[in-house]
Every structure is written in structure tokens, then in C-alpha cells.
Amino acid sequence: MNASKQLIPAILISGFLCLVGQAATPGGNEMPAKREKAAAAVPPPKQKEFDTPEQAADSLVQAAAAFEVPALREILGPDSGDIIASEDPVMDKQRALAFVAKAKEKQAIEINPQHPDKAILAVGEDAFPLPIPLVRKNTKWTFDTKAGVREILLRRIGANELDAIAICHGFVEAQLEYAQTKHDDSIVNQYAQRIISTAGKQDGLAWQNTDGTWAGPVGEGIAKALEQGYAKKDKPQPYHGYYFKVLTGQGPAAPMGQIDFVVRKAMIGGFALAATPAEYQVTGVKTFIVSHTGIVYEKNLGAKSLDLFQNMERYNPDKSWQPTADEW
Structure with missing residues (x-):
């Protein structure tokens, strides 16, 4: 894509x-x-x-x-x-x-x-x-570099948040493209449950062909970055200050209520993505979620953003979440 x-x-x-x-x-x-x-x-x-x-x-x-x-x-x-x-x-x-x-x-x-x-x-x-x-x-x-450090931090946070929003929109487009074709001998069209596919499969938005080349709606570079950031040994690294996570269902506050996206191992009920800052108030402030509706929602989850993100499994934009002001 x-x-x-x-x-x-x-x-x-x-x-x-x-x-x-x-x-x-x-x-x-x-x-x-x-x-x-x-x-x-x-x-x-x-x-x-x-x-x-x-x-x-x-x-x-x-x-x-x-x-x-x-x-x-x-x-x-x-x-x-x-x-x-x-x-x-x-x-x-x-x-x-x-x-x-x-x-x-x-x-x-x-x-x-x-x-x-x-x-x-x-x-x-x-x-x-x-x-x-x-x-x-x-x-x-x-x-006056001391005065500029605070401004740099604010600009960096703003840039990281805009990047995260752009990636959320890109994820939606990539999933819609992925679902247009059947993969891995599936009998149904479905959405990808991963960013990078399991070896030998096409169950993610990017996959490696037998000749070593990469294919899929998302290019190799951004796929690897979203999945593991700038890889450093086995320690996951944030991508431009944010971690990203594919969600497997939606909660009661989402349109049509609570739904499991995955049915009999196939993600056919929808898709969603969450993004949160690697370090609150340093690499970002707001957490973002997006689903197949294409609307990106934002919320300040506070100092426990990363913990809440790690436990987040469903897309559930209740009234505490607000649509982002971006024009996509």
C-alpha cells in the first residue's frame, strides 16, 4: 500500500x-x-x-x-x-x-x-x-540552549504524536488492502493478526518471500520498526517514541458493542491498533487507538500509560476518548 x-x-x-x-x-x-x-x-x-x-x-x-x-x-x-x-x-x-x-x-x-x-x-x-x-x-x-531544551522536548512530543496518528491511519489502509486477497490457502478473506508474518506464512501485513524479498501492504522497514522498533539485542525499542499493538477485539463502547475479531483463528470481525508513549511526558503524552472505522481516538492515560497499554486487548472508545483533530 x-x-x-x-x-x-x-x-x-x-x-x-x-x-x-x-x-x-x-x-x-x-x-x-x-x-x-x-x-x-x-x-x-x-x-x-x-x-x-x-x-x-x-x-x-x-x-x-x-x-x-x-x-x-x-x-x-x-x-x-x-x-x-x-x-x-x-x-x-x-x-x-x-x-x-x-x-x-x-x-x-x-x-x-x-x-x-x-x-x-x-x-x-x-x-x-x-x-x-x-x-x-x-x-x-x-x-541559550538551556531554554531551548524544554522547547525541543515539546516539539519532539508533538512530532512523535503526529507520527503515531499517521501510523494508525496507515495501519487501517494496510489492513483493508490485505483483506482484499486470501492468504495461506484460507477460504475466507480476513485481516492480518500481526505486523510481521510468521515465517513461511502471510498472516501479517508484511512477509518474506522464499527468495528473501519482502512483500505485503506494509514495507519491510516500517513493519520491522513497528514490531520491534530500532532493535537492540532482545530488548524491544519504541518507534519514534511509541509502542504499537494489534488488538483482537472491541469492547461495549465500540459500534455494535463487544465483539471478538478472531473467529476460528481468522480475524474477520474487524481490526484495531493501539499506540502509547514509551515514556510518558518524555516521548509522548497521549495514547491512541484506531479500528476499521478509520477514526483515531486519543486519551491521556497518565503515568500508568504503558501498564494500561500492556493490558489492553480490546478497542473500547468510551466517552473518555476523543477523536484526534487531524485531517486525514
Whole structure:
């Protein structure tokens, strides 16, 4: 299915919301204890100061283009932490280059007349604002990275939630496509009960052919990501801050009431998916559910989101769940 297979590039681009890097998230890109101790033992370099905000912006773009981590840390200062370099150097570099590409389109310094000692670097034709502001102290300009960290977190949460909603919609389209064809010598059309098929079968939205190639409504990349995230040994990893789960039934609050989707081992009664943040208020806030109706519902399940998600088996959008405001 084209829409679901196109989710990967769209989601990668959305990582630009954090620009220059993304803070490591617990359960995902945590810094090992040894590295953390080593980092603490090395005193951070003095943050670089600039005569003008334009000079600061140019230096940042140049360092990002070369992906020079020491130079970026010097420019952004001791509070830059893991927003420059996490445990995923490939993704770090992709974000840095995405920022540079936008800066090459257009870059400008925006200063609020009411606050002349503060400035924002805007990049791209759409004048996208860098989350880290520039501030002037004693005639010199520096990046106020400490103030930008909170903004980066908020943007990351927003981007992750939009990604999760998009994946929910893509899941619906993929299931509808899957059900158009009979699989594994089945006598009935049915929905997939898994993201990745059991070896030698087509009981999931993606499967591996005998020649090693992949097929199905969902591409290999996103299928593996949704099922196991960025795999790290046997520890499941969230995908863009979220875990996803196929639900096998619906509760009394759903249209037509309580139904088991699976009848005699075939999922013919419908389908549903749930998504929850890997770490509440860090990688996301809201939990999402979607069914064959195509409507994505959201709810803030609080600090116990992950526990509630792990015990969730049925799609049950009671009045405490609200439709998302997205336009799909």
C-alpha cells in the first residue's frame, strides 16, 4: 500500500522538528553508565560567543554541515548534552543535514523589537524557527540552549504524536488492502493478526518471500520498526517514541458493542491498533487507538500509560476518548 510505505520518509523528515539532534530517550537511546561517567569527568568547553546573531547562525550551520560534534558543543554550550549526539549517530547526522538543507533554502534572524536582546534563527522557505534562542549578554551573543531544551522536548512530543496518528491511519489502509486477497490457502478473506508474518506464512501485513524479498501492504522497514522498533539485542525499542499493538477485539463502547475479531483463528470481525508513549511526558503524552472505522481516538492515560497499554486487548472508545483533530 503506497500510503503506509511512504510513512518512513515522512516520519524521518518530521525529525527535523528537533533540528541538530534529539535528546536520548529512556528505553531507547540511553547513554551507558561508563560513557556517562567519562563524560562527567571531562569539563565542558566554554561556550562560544559571537559579535552578532548572524555570525552565531552561520557558525552553527557550518558546524552542522560538517557534523563536527566538538564544534557544535562549543557553539551550543554545556547544556547541549545529547541533543547533538545520541546513541544513534546515523539519525543524528540525518537531522543535522536536514537542518543544513533548510538553512540553505533560506535563513534569517528574527528579533522582537520589544526584546532586542533575544533573537531566533528561522530557516527554510517556511521560516521554521530553531527551538534554541539566541541571547545577548554584555554585547556578545550566545545560544541559550538551556531554554531551548524544554522547547525541543515539546516539539519532539508533538512530532512523535503526529507520527503515531499517521501510523494508525496507515495501519487501517494496510489492513483493508490485505483483506482484499486470501492468504495461506484460507477460504475466507480476513485481516492480518500481526505486523510481521510468521515465517513461511502471510498472516501479517508484511512477509518474506522464499527468495528473501519482502512483500505485503506494509514495507519491510516500517513493519520491522513497528514490531520491534530500532532493535537492540532482545530488548524491544519504541518507534519514534511509541509502542504499537494489534488488538483482537472491541469492547461495549465500540459500534455494535463487544465483539471478538478472531473467529476460528481468522480475524474477520474487524481490526484495531493501539499506540502509547514509551515514556510518558518524555516521548509522548497521549495514547491512541484506531479500528476499521478509520477514526483515531486519543486519551491521556497518565503515568500508568504503558501498564494500561500492556493490558489492553480490546478497542473500547468510551466517552473518555476523543477523536484526534487531524485531517486525514
